[in-house]
Amino acid sequence: MADHERMASILGMPIIETPVLIIGSSMVGMTLSTLLAKHGIRDCITIERHSSTAIHPRAALFHPRTMQIYRELGLYEEMYAESLKHYDKHAGLHIVETLAGTHLGTYMKDINDGIENISPTHRLFLTQQMFEPLLRQHAIGNGAVLRFSTELVDFQHDQEGVTALIRSVETGEKQIVRAKYMVACDGNRSPVREKLGIKSQGHGLLSHSLTIYFDADLGKFVKDKYNGVIYVENEHVRGFFRLDKTGREGFLVVNTAGKKGTEDSRHPSIGITDEKAGEMLRAAIGADVDFRITHLSPWNAECNVAEHFNDGKIILAGDAAHVVTPHGGFGGNTGIHDAHNLAWKLALVLKGKAGEELVTKTYHDERYPVSKKTVDQVFERFVGRAAPDLFADDAEVEEEVPEPHLELGYQYHSRALTTNKLVSVTSDPATAKARPGTMAHHVLIKTKDREDEAYPVADLLGSDFVLIAGHEGSAWLDAAKVAVKNDSTLPELTTHQLTQDNTAFYKKYDVTTAGCVLIRPDGFVAWSEAKCATSGWGAMGLPDAEHTIQCVLKQILCITPERSVTRASSMASADSAIALPKDNGTVISMATEVSKRERALKQENDDLQRQLRENEERLAQLREFSELQDKMAMLAMRLDLHTVGMDPNELSKLA
Structure with missing residues (x-):
């Protein structure tokens, strides 16, 4: 056995x-x-x-x-x-x-x-x-x-x-x-x-x-x-x-x-x-x-x-x-x-x-x-093909969508993605951008570990989460490695950096040469960031790139209480656009914004801690009843087995 x-x-x-x-x-x-x-x-x-x-x-x-x-x-x-x-x-x-x-x-x-x-x-x-x-x-x-x-x-x-x-x-x-x-x-x-x-x-x-x-x-x-x-x-x-x-x-x-x-x-x-x-x-x-x-x-x-x-x-x-x-x-x-x-x-x-x-x-x-x-x-x-004469003109029949739209252009929306809503179930894979919720649309790429040949992006998919960064996006790859290393709850994440000659990818996936794309094991784009990663803002209450990636992964994996990752992602986008202050007015404005964000993050942390305590209390109650629940389930199963030919005498002995 x-x-x-x-x-x-x-x-x-x-x-x-x-x-x-x-x-x-x-x-x-x-x-x-x-x-x-x-x-x-x-x-x-x-x-x-x-x-x-x-x-x-x-x-x-x-x-x-x-x-x-x-x-x-x-x-x-x-x-x-x-x-x-x-x-x-x-x-x-x-x-x-x-x-x-x-x-x-x-x-x-x-x-x-x-x-x-x-x-x-x-x-x-x-x-x-x-x-x-x-x-x-x-x-x-x-x-x-x-x-x-x-x-x-x-x-x-x-x-x-x-x-x-x-x-x-x-x-x-x-x-x-x-x-x-x-x-x-x-x-x-x-x-x-x-x-x-x-x-x-x-x-x-x-x-x-x-x-x-x-x-x-x-x-x-x-x-x-x-x-x-x-x-x-x-x-x-x-x-x-x-x-x-x-x-x-x-x-x-x-x-x-x-x-x-x-x-x-x-x-x-x-x-x-x-x-x-x-x-x-x-x-x-x-x-x-x-x-x-x-x-x-x-x-x-x-x-x-x-x-x-x-x-x-x-x-x-x-x-x-x-x-x-x-x-x-x-x-x-x-x-x-x-x-x-x-x-x-x-x-x-x-x-x-x-x-x-x-x-x-x-x-x-x-x-x-x-x-x-x-x-x-x-x-x-x-x-249309087998029985056009059997249905009235006012029957609820959709307009036909081309086969490629159904086969390669269908789209998802759920917590396991960083999408806001599902605008359409299908799209044209030949013209649509590869964004969160779509398949990783077909394009040939060159990466630094395979510079001598152009190969389908599909070659990278099917096992782990994959992070693909532009040829100027190495900071995202470094951040991803740190994020996964520092959080053992996160799964494997493989990283690849493109070479300079990847114009088709940047256009299809709508990112810059310093951006990145995260693809799930089933080949769907989970998250993308068009701009470069930034570091060093953690002390000011702004998320570093590795924190953003951790937030993205935890939402996708349903590890944290349900909430949109758009906030963390948008804050990271804002980070990438922040320049060094040029005058006192800019410094004051930034300090005010940082203070607001610090308060918001503190409130969010307090809410999460409260939810965690409540969940721990519920788990304690569930543990007390789990043994009784299992016994009841198996007793019910034994009764079912009795109806499919078990010996009543044996059942009564167990009872």
């Missing part, structure tokens, strides 16, 4: 302790476990009720942001090579009347047209069936614990964590898992979300859709013409093919079928038979071709988002938090972005380097608006 499994026994049932229990080991759950292992949390447990990874070729289109994440994990080249075996690098999204018939247009002629200007990674097609074995091997190699053929029976949660009962699907053996956090990656019908009573909101059920898996040789219809996603639009069927470049691998998704605009047309999977599915497939191909249907998969087309992404220390991710139709490939990608946002936060909280609100508050605050926007945008694509 692994070292992390500390065994105990309740009613003869083993207890396993783990930092994080992940429910669901599809792409999202397995990616989260891999990212946690990368951040040093290697003893988490991921369970999956299926016996292995995906067996059907779902989720084919990977967005450039997603590929940046897998680039950080060292999987990009392997995924790219595997993709090229099956798909053209320049595949597109086309519209046809039938596969053998008229070409009606295109939604995206080349999925990678212009992408090199805004991302170090490309879009690519790679099915879940091909990808998940690669991810599984990588996850296990990095220390992730994956348990297939294992299901969640029940769970309880309290202020300290989650107690879950899990069971082997194959043997029926049960175990109790005690976790500090539980992440539900258990799909759009999430039993965890249902038990928590978290409702979903959005656009409801759009159609009873159908995926038809089949064997056929459709090569003559796609070779040298198009592969990837091919939308079908005719009087019999509306949906899309996903085919590889040989025309032999793929499937047909049917969103609506039959007479357009009718209620019946939105339920193609109801009462489905192989014969009916064959008629739909034949109508979509548009030619007399031999085929064999291998599997029919009915599913509900929905575009909805959960009202909340967490309940205490239970967190929703992937389809459990938001569900969309496949149009644009946003489902799996958005879930992977959830995992990327969450992993570094969990890791720092579990290591004692951040406050719990970094997980319990900022994850929802950042991911919910982006997910809501994505849900609404995918709904727009579903209406």
